Amino acid sequence: MSFLNIDSVNKAYQKGEKVVKNFSLKLDKGKVLSLVGESGSGKSTLLRIIAGLENKDSGKIDLGQLVIQNPNERLIPGYDEVQLVYQEYQLYPSSTVEENISRPLIQYDRKYRDQRVKSLLKLLKLEPFKDKLPRQLSGGQQQKVAIGRALSLEPEVLLLDEPFSSLDAIQRRELIEELKEMFNELNVTVLFVTHDLDDALQMTSDLAIMQGGKLIQRGSPEEIFKQPKNLYAAKLFSTLNAIQNKNKTFIRPADIQLFKSTGLAAKVIEKQYLIHYNQLTVHTSDGMIWKVEDKQRSFEQGDKVYLKWDVSNEITFK
Numbered sequence: 246m247s248f249l250n251i252d253s254v255n256k257a258y259q260k261g262e263k264v265v266k267n268f269s270l271k272l273d274k275g276k277v278l279s280l281v282g283e284s285g286s287g288k289s290t291l292l293r294i295i296a297g298l299e300n301k302d303s304g305k306i307d308l309g310q311l312v313i314q315n316p317n318e319r320l321i322p323g324y325d326e327v328q329l330v331y332q333e334y335q336l337y338p339s340s341t342v343e344e345n346i347s348r349p350l351i352q353y354d355r356k357y358r359d360q361r362v363k364s365l366l367k368l369l370k371l372e373p374f375k376d377k378l379p380r381q382l383s384g385g386q387q388q389k390v391a392i393g394r395a396l397s398l399e400p401e402v403l404l405l406d407e408p409f410s411s412l413d414a415i416q417r418r419e420l421i422e423e424l425k426e427m428f429n430e431l432n433v434t435v436l437f438v439t440h441d442l443d444d445a446l447q448m449t450s451d452l453a454i455m456q457g458g459k460l461i462q463r464g465s466p467e468e469i470f471k472q473p474k475n476l477y478a479a480k481l482f483s484t485l486n487a488i489q490n491k492n493k494t495f496i497r498p499a500d501i502q503l504f505k506s507t508g509l510a511a512k513v514i515e516k517q518y519l520i521h522y523n524q525l526t527v528h529t530s531d532g533m534i535w536k537v538e539d540k541q542r543s544f545e546q547g548d549k550v551y552l553k554w555d556v557s558n559e560i561t562f563k
């Protein structure tokens with residue numbers, strides 16, 4: 246039996262369109278899931294509902310025995326067992342790192358509190374900064390303090406809502422690496438929401454894709470890459486080239502080989518130098534504009550190139 250159960254959740258704001266549509270998801274204890282979706286797809290609303298901070302219209306959410314109720318059904322909204330960290334998470338500006346992390350534990354026994362804060366500072370590698378104020382820290386360190394504060398209450402579930410969007414790519418990669426290790430050690434169940442597939446994959450190999458309030462697909466990156474359920478899921482991984490005269494059928498740039506003779510003729514109209522290959526924009530003789538990968542970096546703008554691909558790599562949507 247899974248640990249976090251989200252069952253057929255629906256939500257509309259006022260009388261508008263539903264922003265979460267019949268959404269169901271299960272997650273085992275101690276597992277990390279990345280939920281990827283574009284802006285406005287309903288990710289934040291869903292997380293707030295899971296945290297018990299937003300009313301749902303229908304559906305059920307439970308953590309084993311604990312049923313998450315709507316805030317309008319409770320005196321104090323939210324649950325210690327479910328903690329939400331988001332990008333603009335506010336730290337107390339005039340409290341130190343140590344005080345920020347210990348704040349939620351104010352009513353707890355002092356000895357327990359000191360131990361918990363000490364172990365979190367260690368896990369988060371924040372010991373050298375424990376007496377600093379938030380403004381004296383980098384963006385990544387500030388987010389670690391926010392996560393430390395959320396973890397201080399020993400939640401069963403940690404919900405991360407794009408917590409790294411203000412960080413640069415290198416900071417994000419390093420922070421995700423550190424956090425992954427820590428989540429594993431703490432055996433906390435994590436739902437990580439992002440619009441960035443790279444971040445999602447860096448965090449875990451359990452992926453869910455949300456679009457227009459619905460769960461589109463759940464699986465490993467490889468499964469979704471090979472058999473994407475729709476165009477959005479496929480495009481998260483790469484550009485798709487539409488094949489002329491084949492309805493809803495596409496080929497990925499990486500699956501196209503380039504030749505100097507024989508194949509579908511095309512003309513290079515643009516060349517971009519990327520890390521692992523030159524990306525060429527080509528105009529095919531059947532009138533399509535495609536992206537292809539020139540791994541040998543042998544073609545220039547204006548050159549003629551011939552394209553071939555294996556039909557088994559074509560992706561067709563129903």
Ligand SMILES: Nc1ncnc2c1ncn2[C@@H]1O[C@H](COP(=O)(O)OP(=O)(O)OP(=O)(O)O)[C@@H](O)[C@H]1O
Binds near residue numbers: 283287
């Ligand atoms: N409090 C609110 N009242 C009315 N509409 C809202 C409210 N909060 C969000 N919405 C709308 O619900 C839809 C989903 O928003 P939500 O923030 O959940 O999506 P998201 O996937 O998290 O997007 P983003 O990544 O941009 O935060 C959007 O159309 C948004 O405008």
